[in-house]
Amino acid sequence: MEHGMNGMNGIRGRAERPMAWMVLAFAAAVAMGTSEAAGQQGQERLMGITELARTALDSNRDLVAAREAYTTAQEQVSEAWGQVMPSVDFDASYTRNISPTVNFLPAQIFDSNAGPDDYIGVQFGADNTYSSSIAVEQPLFRAGVFVGLGAANRFESLQQEVVRGRAQSVVTQVRMSYYQLLLAQEQVRLTAKSVDRVRHSLKETRALADAGLSSEYDVLRLEVELANLEPNLRRAENGVAQSRRQLAVQANLGDLESLRVTGTLAEIDLTNPDANSDANREILAFAGVEPNTDAGYAVEQVGDLRSDIRQLTLTEDLRHAEMRAEQAAYLPEITLFGSYVISAQNNGSPTWFGAGSGQRAYSRFAGVRVTLPIFQGFRRDARVDQRRAALRQAQAQTEQTLDVARTEVRGIVENADEARQRAAGQRLAVTQAQRGYEIASAQYREGLGSQLELTDAEVALRQSEFNYAQAVYDYLVARAQLDEAAGRVPLVDFEPATTAGAF
Secondary structure, eight states: HHHHHHHHHHHHHHHHHHHHHHHHHHHHHHHHHHHHHHHHHHHOOOEHHHHHHHHHHOOOOHHHHHHHHHHHHHHHHHHHHHHHHHHHEEEEEHHHHHSOEEEEEGGGGGGTTSOOOOEEEESSSOSSSEEEEEEEEEEEEEHHHHHHHHHHHHHHHHHHHHHHHHHHHHHHHHHHHHHHHHHHHHHHHHHHHHHHEEEEHHHHHHHHHHSSSSSSSHHHHHHHHHHHHHHHHHHHHHHHHHHHHHHHHHTTTSSSSEEEEEEOOOOOOOOOOSSSSHHHHHHHHHSSSSTOOOHHHHHHHHHHHHHHHHHHHHHHHHHHHEEEEEHGGGGOOEEEEEEEEEEEEESSSSOOOOOGGGGGGEEEEEEEEEEEEOOTHHHHHHHHHHHHHHHHHHHHHHHHHHHHHHHHHHHHHHHHHHHHHHHHHHHHHHHHHHHHHHHHHHHHHTTTHHHHHHHHHHHHHHHHHHHHHHHHHHHHHOOOOHHHHHHHTTTTTTTSSSSGGOO
């Protein structure tokens, strides 16, 4: 009996072994798939400024909406052309007269001896009535239609310029967000270095304090400094994450967390572009206005190239066309028309358009119609005055915006020059601060300097590095603003330079 039980257990064990292996294999496959999915989801996507700008131009939602509005304007032009072309209408009908209409005629028409109150019922129409017609109209002269066609074309041009302006704005926003992310990353890098330095100094100072070579005050001061720096590091990291999400939204990337950008502000050399890395060289090359641009030249471009000014100019043309369309209402309209009609009747069962010529009739006619509006209660005068006032309003708005734009461009040029000069000065300050930190470190190692002097030197170095990054950031932002203000934005109006030599 025991032997039998052992045999059964052996069989059961052999049977369960394949099942166990299948379960383990399935679990491993699930774990591997989950791991791969997590890896793909957390995979970083490294992109440069040119690639990000191109992606935004393809998929930015605001730009997509602007393109759809332009498509609508194109269809409105097609609709306006339809009013110039002939119109052809076909109509067909069939009526079953269940009780045909009966009218009463005086009986004296048929019988002179009938009394004045005698009537005879006469049925009009048969059991089945058929009718079909083709009507054609061709406008020969409609001033309002032709003027309206011109207005539709101007509206299409306006919407096309709106798309261009929206594209310029999208590229400019991507550039500025890109620079903001680089600046935030620089803040994280410098703050993290400061945290590491304070932690290392705190560790050494505690060891010296335990050996009686340092005071408790030095330890306490470093602990306070570390407690102040760690929240700043967390805040800076949050700023990087927020800037990255904002840039991903502008480019419509979908995944807001995996985006990583190339380039480092602290390593950008504005005076010698060839000394930069490839990533930084791309950042410098992605510009439309040459450095040290003369303010007068940039101002001259405003009226011809700046998108908002061109939109206002096109709006003026549109308002003028609308006023002319209202004035065209005083002119006559001439239309050529024609019609071809077939009608038929029969009694009994329906026979399509009758059985013969006696049950069917044809009519054809053509003519010219002239319509001359004479008086409409002064409504036309009021509409013309409204359009004229709207035109004057658009003209005043264009002049005001043009003056503001010229002032804005001059200010941006000045800001760009100031930021460039400040960057040159800060670069020298970084070199001097680096030298000062090296001297303080050497003196501290030799016992000739204090920990406080070393800390001050390190803080001065980090601040100088950040000030340089800030100056480069301000310069790049001013360049982006100047491109948009002058009306020449890379990837929208021209292809950006691909080499640093163009910078």
